[in-house]
Amino acid sequence: MPRISQFGGVISYYRSVLPYIEQERNLDAACFYVGSEFNKISLFHPFTDQLRFITFLNREKPDLVHVNPSLNFKSFIRDGLLIRQAKSRNLPVLVFFRGWQISFESVIEKKLKWFFDRTYLKADNFMVLASDFKKKLRQWGVKSDIFPGTTTVDYNLTKDFSIQDVLKIPQKKDEIKILFLSRIEKTKGIFETIDAFKLLINKKYNMHLSIAGDGPDLKKVKKYVKKKNIPESRLTFLGYVSGDEKIKSFKEHDIYCFPTYDEGMPNSVLEAMAFGMPIVTRPVGGIKDFFQNGKMGFLFESKSPDKIADLIEKLICDKNLFANIRRFNYTYAKDNFMAATVAKKLIKTYQTILPH
Numbered sequence: 452m453p454r455i456s457q458f459g460g461v462i463s464y465y466r467s468v469l470p471y472i473e474q475e476r477n478l479d480a481a482c483f484y485v486g487s488e489f490n491k492i493s494l495f496h497p498f499t500d501q502l503r504f505i506t507f508l509n510r511e512k513p514d515l516v517h518v519n520p521s522l523n524f525k526s527f528i529r530d531g532l533l534i535r536q537a538k539s540r541n542l543p544v545l546v547f548f549r550g551w552q553i554s555f556e557s558v559i560e561k562k563l564k565w566f567f568d569r570t571y572l573k574a575d576n577f578m579v580l581a582s583d584f585k586k587k588l589r590q591w592g593v594k595s596d597i598f599p600g601t602t603t604v605d606y607n608l609t610k611d612f613s614i615q616d617v618l619k620i621p622q623k624k625d626e627i628k629i630l631f632l633s634r635i636e637k638t639k640g641i642f643e644t645i646d647a648f649k650l651l652i653n654k655k656y657n658m659h660l661s662i663a664g665d666g667p668d669l670k671k672v673k674k675y676v677k678k679k680n681i682p683e684s685r686l687t688f689l690g691y692v693s694g695d696e697k698i699k700s701f702k703e704h705d706i707y708c709f710p711t712y713d714e715g716m717p718n719s720v721l722e723a724m725a726f727g728m729p730i731v732t733r734p735v736g737g738i739k740d741f742f743q744n745g746k747m748g749f750l751f752e753s754k755s756p757d758k759i760a761d762l763i764e765k766l767i768c769d770k771n772l773f774a775n776i777r778r779f780n781y782t783y784a785k786d787n788f789m790a791a792t793v794a795k796k797l798i799k800t801y802q803t804i805l806p807h
Contacts, residue, residue: 452465452482452483452484452485452519453484453485453486454484454486460549460550460602460715460717460718461519461549463602463603463605463718464549464602464603464718464793465482466605467603467604467605467606467790467793467794468603468790468793468794468797469482470790471790471791471794471795471798472794472797472798475798477802478798478801481507481511481513483503483504483507485500485529485530485533486500497525497528497529500529500533501529501532501533501536504533504536505536508536508537508540508542513542514542514543514805514806515542515543515544515545515801515804515805516533516534516537516542516543516544516545517544517545517547517801518530518533518534518537518544518545518546518547518574519547519549520546520548520549520550521548521549521550521551521552522548522550522551522552522555522556522559523550523552523555524555524558526550527555527559527563527566528566530546531566531567531570531571532570534546534570534571534573534574535569535570535573538573538574543575543576543804543805543806544573544574544575544576545574545575545576545577545578545800545801545804546571546574546576546577546578547577547578547579547600548577548578548579548580548584548715549580549715550715551579551580551581551584551713551715551736552713553713554713556587559591560591564591567591568592571593572591572592572593574595575595575804576595576596576597576598576800576804577593577595577596577597577598578597578598578599578600578800579597579598579599579600580600580601580602580715580716580736580737581715581716581736581737581738581739581740582599582737582740583736584715584736585597585599596803598800599740600716600797601716601721601737601787601788601793601796602715602716602717602718602721602788602793603718603721603788603789603790603793603794604718604721604722604725604784604788604789604790605790606789606790606791608697608698608701608722608725609698609725609726609789611698612698612702612725612726614727614777614778614781617726617727617777618727618774618777618778625657626657626658626659627656627657627658627659627705627706627767628658628659628660628661628703628704628705628706629644629648629658629659629660629661629704629705629706629707629708629763630660630661630663630700630701630704630706630707630708630723630728631644631660631661631662631663631664631707631708631709632663632664632692632697632700632701632707632709632719632723633663633664633666633709633711633717633719634664634665634666635662635664635665635666635667635668635669635672636666636667636668637668638711638712638713639666639709639711639712640709640710640711640712640733640754641662641668641672642672642675643710643754643755643756643759644660644662644708644709644710644759645660645672645675645676645679645681645686646679646756646759647708647710647756647757647759647760647763648660648681648685648686648760649679649681649756650756650757650760651760651763651764652681652685654764656764656767658685659685659686659687660681660685660686660687661686661687661688661689661700661704662686662687662688662689663689663690663691663692663697663700664689664690664691664692665690665691669688673688697722701722701723701725701726701728702726704728705728705729705767706728706729706730706731706748706763706766706767707719707720707723707728707729707730707731707732707748708731708732708759708763709723709730709731709732709733710731710732710733710751710754710759711732711733711735712733712735712754713735713736714735714736714737714738715736715737716736716737716738717736717738720732720738721784721788723780724747724780724781724783724784724788725780725781725784725785725788725789726781727777727778727780727781728777728780729747729748729749729766729773729776729777729780730742730747730748730749730780731748731749731751731759731762731763731766732748732749732750733750733751733752733754734750734751734752738750741787743779746775746776746779747776747779747780747783748762748766748776748780749762749765749766
């Protein structure tokens with residue numbers, strides 16, 4: 452996995468679940484960190500990762516190797532070679548696909564299937580975040596067990612949160628606050644979110660949009676906001692948020708809008724649910740495998756800003772629906788996505804795979 456001091460979905464996941472794994476008396480986890488240290492950029496890291504992994508395997512002598520690739524070129528090649536090294540020592544390998552770029556599927560099928568067959572296809576077991584990913588692995592020839600996986604919500608994020616306190620707030624609020632929290636890039640649906648918000652304020656709804664995160668399209672997004680003539684008083688850029696700032700962002704907003712194009716299982720959706728927020732998003736990746744339309748918020752196939760605006764409008768105009776969704780999401784996230792629950796499932800998977 453990447454270094455624990457860095458950011459990202461994989462790091463958030465293991466930062467949350469590792470303490471529970473370490474409490475398991477019959478398991479001992481040793482972490483091998485891939486990539487650069489202190490975010491240094493070097494062309495040699497893919498090569499040195501392989502050399503360091505040889506040393507790691509010789510030192511730790513693991514009973515099971517758990518690899519966390521994403522379906523993109525860099526990770527696909529690097530982690531495939533790590534799998535090959537582990538299998539050359541006859542070690543059981545669990546592959547947990549953490550990210551999945553749909554566009555990269557065709558690259559594998561047209562150019563890199565031979566590499567998949569010589570590396571990933573040798574793995575003993577797989578975990579995926581969505582049923583569609585499982586289907587694709589089956590098409591590529593995987594016959595071994597494929598376990599369902601999920602991302603998680605850190606206990607520390609919601610430990611001081613009370614859904615009852617939220618529900619006590621008067622239903623007729625002066626201002627409805629919408630949150631978009633993600634890496635800022637076009638494929639996360641940020642431009643559609645802004646367009647939908649503009650439609651709603653044109654209808655004279657008293658609303659505020661907060662955009663939390665950083666990313667390659669942040670400058671374009673800021674220019675776009677100015678182009679749309681959205682008043683500064685109605686829209687705030689929060690920047691990258693973590694810790695207390697992230698908690699505050701979820702607590703102070705009413706609706707989570709995330710019309711993303713392509714996902715595995717986005718942490719931010721689960722976190723927003725854990726704070727009892729209604730979700731407006733698209734049925735991509737693992738979202739569509741668990742999301743209950745109408746009970747958790749709304750799913751929509753279209754990328755149309757008009758559709759997004761209509762669904763947000765439906766939420767804010769039906770106070771009973773809004774309150775029911777809040778209760779349902781909070782309870783569902785608490786029962787299914789908290790780190791302790793997810794860690795138990797991962798431990799059970801290890802125990803299923805490990806030699807007895």
